[in-house]
Amino acid sequence: MRSKIVAGNWKMNKNLGETKVLLTELSAKLPETQAEVMVAPTAVNLASAVTQLGSSTIQVIAQNMHFAENGAYTGEISADMLLAVGVDTVIIGHSERRAYFGETDEILAKKVAAALAKNMRVMFCFGEELEDRRSVNHFNVVESQLKNALFTLDAADWSKIILAYEPVWAIGTGETASPEQAQEMHAFIRKTITEAYDEGVANNVSILYGGSVKPANAVEIFSKPDVDGGLIGGASLVADDFVAIIEAIG
């Protein structure tokens, strides 16, 4: 049975003090929910967030990691370093990493393999750009992103994978995919995984939607049968908004 998940990706926002304030607010207001709740502060604040949250049900996850075990990779962070501060889930493949840091499908496949080798959970992000949606079959783009980074995994590895479909044109733009567009793509993703593996793998993987999810649209998006939650950017930086989105999933 797949989990419902609401995750906040704080991106390069919130310094140490601001992180503490937001976590305090979130902890105080956290509603009862069936969903796993996750937050991804910036890397320098991960250790402090884990310590602050203690035994809270809010999970702290990382925004990125390198594929190498260790070595001369200035500025990078390894899986072991994340695990050492109590972080065992990592976002890989966010469109901002692809666009601004040159992360290709090949690099992402290596990152996914490195995280799984350490028994970490991976929240794998993918999604088409606006030109893809306008000019070519955007379903093919999404299929090839999945295939190139994930379809060499063993079926058993999929218990550690969370998918986050994020149409790039909807990220931070205020423009969101309609609930019907999200459902159509999520159903396509599940069908593609069924064809590559089987129904068991496809039905057990959580597929989150990301891209301008707000309190005002969350209920409708989350009501779709193949949408298992959301990866939230801007709205996760405001405690009341993030809490309202968690409430929307029930």
Ligand SMILES: O=C[C@H](O)COP(=O)(O)O
């Ligand atoms: O990781 C989160 C996504 O990029 C969505 O960001 P957004 O909610 O600000 O559009």
